Ligand SMILES: [Zn+2]
C-alpha cells in the first residue's frame with residue numbers, strides 16, 4: 001500500500017475509497033501473481049515441475065475478467081474495512097515488529113483456515129450453493145492456470161476469503177499495524193496462485209521455504225507436519241470430496257477427507273501446538289519482549305512431539321496395563337455383555353487363519369467381540385490368538401482429540417468405508 005495514497009483518498013466518499021483501497025490490494029495480488037508465474041516458468045524450463053494435462057479452454061482475456069470479478073472480489077473485504085476504519089494511513093504503522101507480529105499471525109491463520117474449511121465444505125454440501133456459486137470455481141475448463149488463478153463467483157470470493165480478510169483488516173486497523181493485513185493477504189494470494197497454477201510442483205517443499213519468506217508464521221505448518229501443499233488443492237479439483245482446507249490439513253484429517261491420508265499423530269501435534277501457542281500469546285506477554293525469549297519458546301515447541309514418541313515407545317506396556325484395568329469388567333457388567341472363556345458355551349468361535357475387524361459404535365455396542373478384544377487382550381480373550389485383529393472405532397469417538405491418539409496406540413482404526421476396505425483388501429496383512 002502506498003502511504004501517500006491515504007490522504008488523497010480520505011476525502012472521497014466511502015464507495016470510492018473502498019474502490020481505491022480494494023484496487024491497491026488487487027495491484028498487490030497481481031504483483032504476487034506475476035512473481036509466482038515467473039518462478040514457475042523458470043522451474044518449468046529447467047524441468048523441475050511439470051504442467052498438468054488439463055489446459056484451460058478459455059481465452060486469457062476472459063480469465064483476467066473472471067479474476068477481476070471473482071478472485072479479486074475477496075479483496076473488497078479488506079478495502080471496505082480500511083476505507084471505513086482507517087481512511088488515512090496516519091494511524092497505520094509500517095514498522096515490522098517481527099516477534100510480536102508473529103503472535104498475531106498464529107490465531108489469524110488458524111482462525112482463517114478453520115473458516116475456510118467449513119465454509120468451503122458447506123459450499124460443497126449444500127447443493128443449491130454449489131450449483132449457483134461454488135461450481136463456477138470447479139469448472140473444468142477454467143482453472144489450473146496462473147492467469148486464471150482462482151476463477152470464482154464473486155459471492156464465493158466474499159464468503160470464503162472476503163469476510164475473514166475483513167476481520168484481519170479490522171484487527172490491523174485497531175492495532176495500527178499495516179503488516180497484520182499485508183502478510184496474510186500476500187500469503188493467501190501466493191497459495192491461491194500456486195494451488196491453481198496447474199503445475200505438479202516437485203518444488204512443494206521449496207514452496208514452503210518461499211512462503212516462509214512472506215509469512216514466517218507458516219513455520220507452524222512445518223513444525224506440526226501438517227502443511228497443505230499446492231498439490232492438495234489440485235487434488236481437490238480432481239476429486240471435490242477431498243482437501244477442503246487451505247493452510248493446514250488437520251480439519252481434513254479430522255473429517256476424514258484428506259488425500260493422501262496422513263498419519264493420525266499429525267492431529268495430536270496440531271492440538272499440542274494450539275495449546276502451546278495460544279495461551280502463551282494471550283497471557284504471557286514476556287514472550288514478546290525479545291527474540292531470545294521467542295526462539296526459546298519455539299525450540300520448546302519443536303520438542304513437543306517428544307511426549308508422542310514416548311507414548312509410542314511405551315505403547316505395548318501402556319496398552320497391556322490399560323487392558324488389565326477393572327473398568328472393562330465393570331463395563332461388561334453394565335452393558336450386560338457376556339464373556340465366555342474359549343471353549344465354553346457362548347464363546348466366540350474364531351478361525352485363527354482369518355482376519356477380523358470388530359466394530360465398536362459409540363451409540364451402542366454392536367459387536368461384543370470389540371469388548372472381548374479390548375478387555376481381553378493379554379487375558380486369554382477368545383480373539384487374542386488371532387494374528388490380526390483390529391478394533392474399529394466409530395467416527396465420533398475416532399475424531400475426538402487425544403482419544404483418537406489413544407485408540408491408535410491400541411491398533412484401532414476408524415470405521416470409515418475407506419479404512420475398513422483398505423484393511424480387508426490389504427494382501428500383505430491377509
Ligand atoms: Zn480451487
Ligand SMILES: [Zn+2]
Nearest residue numbers: 120134236240
Ligand atoms: Zn471446492
